[in-house]
Amino acid sequence: MTPAARDRLAQTFREIVGDDGVISSPDELRVYECDALTTHHRAMPDLVVLPGGTDQVAAVVRRCANEDVPIVPRGAGTGLSGGAIPVRGGVLIVLTRMDRILDVDAANRTATVEAGCVNLAINRAVIPRGFFFAPDPASQQASTIGGNVAENAGGPHCLKYGATTNHVVGARVVLPDGEIAAFGGRLADRPGYDLMGVFVGSEGTLGICTEVTVRLLPLPQAVKTLLAVFRTIDDASNAVSEIIARGIIPVALEMIDQETTRAVEAYAKAGYPLDAGAVLLIELEGLQAEIATEAVEVETACRANACLDLKVARSEAERTLLWKGRKSAAGAFGRMTRNYYHQDAVVPRTKLAAVLREIAAIGERYGVRVPNVFHAGDGNIHPLLCYDARVPGQFERAMAAGDEIMRCCIRAGGTVSGEHGIGIEKRDYLRLMYSDEDLAVMRRIQTVLDPRGRCNPGKIFPEMGYAEVRA
């Protein structure tokens, strides 16, 4: 975009959203050159716009369509696959000002919120009324519902309740030509193709959602949190399989390996044992009588797999402390390594032990430490590839190890992303899972909703070479 064209566009946007809703100075734009994916590629947007409502989003998008300028939606910028990085430049449309809760309907157990509403803010609004919104990505204190929809965000509690796609019933969407559409809605089984279902997880490539209607669940009667300590990751993995095989679906079943346990303990003092090979954080949620029985089953499954110790949180304070360890993991990463690359993949639960052994071997082969703290219950692993960017070769080795880990997960029958999405990070891994024909069928949706390919271009689909992405 020429400076003159940019200035003209900025002026139009100021007329739509007000002077304080447009960012055009290079210093301020630099803030938006990447999201939480920092290892791959950075790119400056030509302009940033912060609209205050659906009509403003539509007006901005229409203007961009007229000028044939790419648009890139962004929420809080916590995405880990680079979905909000404007790799082709253009206008970054940031939805954080649209954070209102529009409606909480207790009788129908739904809430309608603007796309920039923070995940946790929904829960703050509905918990006092006896309900909760289930998806709980680690970023939930910052990430927006619009971003959660774009990435089909998960979180520990997905094991029992499912991911974002299972909890979103409708959305208002500004399509790439500026038209406003209603996908889904609060009526069940309305005849027609499930456009809402396709939109969730489309990573901002099919339009910009501005309002989202989510399903709420009644708060459970009781919660029980257990910490099981194992000598080895193998034992812990086998315990995970056995818990599930016994027909128990905990609300969360998280594994924390030794290296992470130690780092977390130094930081959060959650009472995790330092000599354990792995710990499982197991949470049961539901009816008092149900979880009492399930806790016995969980204990039996753990003991049968050489569990060294089993703690049960006796109070809300103890429970919070056990979770504090898990939730502090991200903060502890900084203590574990100078730089890291946080991966995301899913394997069948029964392959967990074998895959984790292979990951350890890959780490050794490349001389890369790979601690892992993850959602074991649904086989969703998060290997953390540690490196020091100042040491020549370390970054490349970490990336190469990451590459092998992805291939190993696919060989085990898994997927290359469970909750972070593809963005620019995993585009070239998509071909490990899907044939060109599979991908071509997906792109038919894009040809209908974004025929000119202006909406978050360069994301998800492997069209650019790997070298270009890494440039």
Add this chain to the structure above:
Amino acid sequence: MTVVQAAARLVEALRETLGADSVLTGVGAAAYRVLGAEPTAAVLPREEADVSRALAVAFRDGLGVVPWGGGAHQSLGRPPRRYDVALDLRHLNRVVAYEPADMTATVQAGIRLADLQQRLGGAGQFWPLDPPLADRATVGGIVAASLAGPLRCRYGSVRDLVLGVRVAHADGTVTKAGSRVVKNATAYDLTKLYAGSYGTLGVLLETTLRLQPRPAAERGWLLKGATIEQCHDAATRILGSHLAPNRVELLDEACADGCGIPQAGSTLIVSFAGVGEAVRDQGESVQTLARDLGLNAAEIENPGRIWRALQDFPWRPAGTDTAEQRVLWRGSVLPSDCAKAMHAVRDAVSGCGEVAIAATASHGVLRGALRATTSELAARGVAAAREALTALGGFLVVMESPEALRATLDVWGPVPAEVKWMRQIRSAFDAKAILNPGRFIDATP
């Protein structure tokens, strides 16, 4: 080429491609009648590649293809605009992969639900869907028509319970979507699109299903009230509480009668499944709630019979009077409007015929039967019932009716503005509109 010549050429092409014993004609093909239309040939593929080959033949000449599972729900939708080939997937009925500890199963689309449940039951698991006519319905058909039953209250519907699919497209190309694991965020989730697409976007070949453990205990309670509002109030309180029912069904008197519930009035059925003690505790809570609200509550004895009746309602029991015009329909309103909707439909059709209605209170899904003495009255009744639901912000869809009546009924009702993108998607997936043409969403006119 005359019609007869074209038919002969098609049959010859299919026999050549698939082998003579995989192609039925004449009486054999007539068994695949759909809403008055009969195909030239029925094809019974032995393997996935046969499906592709048969589709390629049909695609070349732009022929109409109706994918066929158990045939249980072929009455859904409008009559096919063109119907040359029935594609019967009954031989694609293998369990491809089943690892109980993963709580997933990958099965071919032609497997009957009853057979699948039996196989999963051996490992203490099930696919938690209870659509009507489950003894005949296949997994592919259930996914294509997005059929769920009362158990959706707890487990969700088809879109929540299918993780991945393999699909044969109109031209025979086979692709996959989704995955075989329980969590997946890789590119567009087309699984959602195929669920409920009534076979208009592709022929389902294989599905990976999310399973659940079979509960140790299951018990149900019958709450009777003076009015359906009273029952609905109880349902709303239960659904907003910590109780975790697997069924919350509101039944009007005619429906309760049909399901074999004695001395039926307005009825609420609530059931719980899981650990025995938890089921008992919840039953006690429901009885207390019923007392507080002035409802009469009793545990259902031998509930299996009631579950089956509810699951099959309104498909069974069918009317005994063959001269009677019987229309089965479904509809939705906001859950909070269930009772209002049941009343509104009853009032709207009075003068045209009689209705029996059940409502899944958790989701606001209504299903009903309308009986009338003449086809004119039945058509008027359907229009009136639709108007009543539309006034509440809901909709109504016709599921089954006598064939002659069907031609006069608007099956799907008013289309939303978003249908324009759906039509474009249909065009992008099936350029020649050979899959179930005319029955559901059609290509851009």
